[in-house]
Amino acid sequence: MTTLWRPELLSGESSSPGLLRNFVDGGFVETGTTFPKLGPVTGAHLFDVCEADEATVDAAVTAARTALNGPWGRMSEQERAAVLRDVADELERRFDDLVAAEVGDTGKSISQARTLDIPRGAANFRAFADFATTTPTESYTTVLPDGRRALNYAVRKPAGVVAIIVPWNLPLLLLTWKVAPALACGNAVVVKPSEETPASATVLAEAMAAAGVPPGVFNLVHGFGPASAGEFLTRHDGVDAITFTGESATGTAIAKAAADGVKAVSFELGGKNAGVVFADANLDAAIEGSVRSTFTNGGQVCLCTERLYVERPVYEEFCERLALRADALTFGWPSEESTVNMPLISRQHRDKVLGYYDLARTEGATVLAGGGVPSFGDARDNGCYVQPTVVTGLPPDARTTTEEIFGPICHVAPFDTEDEAFAQANNSPYGLAATVWTRDVGRAHRAGTALDVGLVWVNTWFLRDLRTPFGGTKLSGLGREGGTHSLDFYSELTNVCVEL
Numbered sequence: 001m002t003t004l005w006r007p008e009l010l011s012g013e014s015s016s017p018g019l020l021r022n023f024v025d026g027g028f029v030e031t032g033t034t035f036p037k038l039g040p041v042t043g044a045h046l047f048d049v050c051e052a053d054e055a056t057v058d059a060a061v062t063a064a065r066t067a068l069n070g071p072w073g074r075m076s077e078q079e080r081a082a083v084l085r086d087v088a089d090e091l092e093r094r095f096d097d098l099v100a101a102e103v104g105d106t107g108k109s110i111s112q113a114r115t116l117d118i119p120r121g122a123a124n125f126r127a128f129a130d131f132a133t134t135t136p137t138e139s140y141t142t143v144l145p146d147g148r149r150a151l152n153y154a155v156r157k158p159a160g161v162v163a164i165i166v167p168w169n170l171p172l173l174l175l176t177w178k179v180a181p182a183l184a185c186g187n188a189v190v191v192k193p194s195e196e197t198p199a200s201a202t203v204l205a206e207a208m209a210a211a212g213v214p215p216g217v218f219n220l221v222h223g224f225g226p227a228s229a230g231e232f233l234t235r236h237d238g239v240d241a242i243t244f245t246g247e248s249a250t251g252t253a254i255a256k257a258a259a260d261g262v263k264a265v266s267f268e269l270g271g272k273n274a275g276v277v278f279a280d281a282n283l284d285a286a287i288e289g290s291v292r293s294t295f296t297n298g299g300q301v302c303l304c305t306e307r308l309y310v311e312r313p314v315y316e317e318f319c320e321r322l323a324l325r326a327d328a329l330t331f332g333w334p335s336e337e338s339t340v341n342m343p344l345i346s347r348q349h350r351d352k353v354l355g356y357y358d359l360a361r362t363e364g365a366t367v368l369a370g371g372g373v374p375s376f377g378d379a380r381d382n383g384c385y386v387q388p389t390v391v392t393g394l395p396p397d398a399r400t401t402t403e404e405i406f407g408p409i410c411h412v413a414p415f416d417t418e419d420e421a422f423a424q425a426n427n428s429p430y431g432l433a434a435t436v437w438t439r440d441v442g443r444a445h446r447a448g449t450a451l452d453v454g455l456v457w458v459n460t461w462f463l464r465d466l467r468t469p470f471g472g473t474k475l476s477g478l479g480r481e482g483g484t485h486s487l488d489f490y491s492e493l494t495n496v497c498v499e500l
């Protein structure tokens with residue numbers, strides 16, 4: 001296969017970009033149209049990507065349907081689970097390639113890719129192999145008033161051909177979070193990674209083939225959303241269910257496309273997540289936790305904190321220390337172990353985030369840290385970097401404090417009471433995640449019911465157990481995935497009633 005990544009790609013010295021192709025029915029296929037992938041570290045042209053046209057998407061859906069009706073659909077759960085464990089092994093064997101692909105596409109630090117993104121890819125396959133083989137279905141013995149008895153029990157069947165559409169921020173992690181349960185439940189999938197991050201999905205396709213996943217079970221189409229692979233896939237009659245992670249506005253567009261065929265949908269969408277710091281918290285932990293929750297992955301995690309509410313007695317100290325920590329976060333090349341900051345994904349996204357930095361000032365914010373673009377004096381000046389930024393002084397209805405920015409910026413505001421803190425946190429059209437910092441155990445538990453979000457972390461952030469329900473309320477999503485919740489989405493339950 002074409003080399004996906006070479007070290008020189010990070011410094012912009014590549015002279016011969018490779019070609020990434022679609023993967024349909026067990027083989028890589030080219031199309032007539034390509035688009036360039038530019039690396040966010042230096043703006044270098046990394047590779048060209050074959051954009052799937054309507055015929056390619058159709059071929060992928062057809063291959064998936066055929067595979068579903070073939071040996072894959074007839075395998076036992078245990079046999080499929082064994083294949084998924086082989087996929088996990090294969091991902092570990094390709095660990096360095098996956099790290100390279102992910103670092104090249106996103107500019108994230110090699111240490112993050114090694115410790116978070118790529119290990120979670122393999123872990124997702126093992127976890128869902130386990131869930132699918134150990135999760136029981138319900139059964140009831142029914143006794144009718146006339147004394148007749150029956151046994152009711154449910155059997156799980158694949159949902160069918162599943163379209164999987166994912167964003168660019170945690171490419172392999174978010175893709176495998178959906179591919180693994182879908183395959184564990186016996187479905188065949190057509191996946192569309194983001195146009196910004198085609199590389200690790202391509203390595204995953206190779207891993208599928210190497211692990212013995214039958215042709216057609218896993219198909220990969222590259223391209224964009226509207227009038228491209230994304231829309232061709234979501235509008236396709238042969239797709240039974242769509243699972244999507246991305247922006248809320250895209251979720252609306254996909255919901256409309258899905259309505260025609262009454263396709264099942266699962267949506268993991270945007271967020272404007274709050275962190276709430278009470279005066280009784282371990283302040284060191286709250287500050288370090290808020291640094292992580294605001295700036296990890298360049299602030300480009302759906303779970304990142306963009307609004308912080310801090311109880312007044314510790315507000316000034318918190319702001320001062322958070323700003324110092326933001327200023328101290330190191331910029332380095334992704335290949336350097338000490339690097340913390342990363343670029344944004346593209347020039348377009350950088351323009352959007354910088355637009356919010358300007359808007360914050362226009363809306364009257366005080367900028368405590370950052371607020372601009374770092375200067376390197378090398379090829380990274382052509383990349384997509386922005387400074388980690390902390391602002392204060394905005395009203396609750398400012399656009400900066402209500403709209404998802406998806407960059408390394410947070411606004412900090414003071415509060416006086418628990419009720420006020422939770423009310424401010426809830427004052428958002430989004431409802432994905434919240435983080436609460438407190439030593440009061442009662443308050444910690446009250447937060448769980450008071451906060452109108454799908455995920456509440458107390459004295460931590462982004463600590464995940466793959467068995468737990470994951471998803472958001474309001475504009476942040478529809479449905480839950482994780483553990484048995486994923487099995488419920490990726491399978492159809494048929495109830496069997498046998499009169500005894």
Ligand code: NAD
Nearest residue numbers: 166167168193194224225230231246247250268269270302
């Ligand atoms: P996006 O919505 O622009 O794109 C996501 C994917 O959808 C891409 O593959 C894109 O090509 C495709 N797409 C776009 N328009 C489409 C259409 N009309 N039909 C079909 N497909 C279409 O999102 P993004 O900018 O790639 O990612 C950032 C967003 O993702 C943020 O809003 C972030 O909060 C969200 N996100 C949510 C979660 C979560 O679990 N809730 C996780 C990660 C990211």
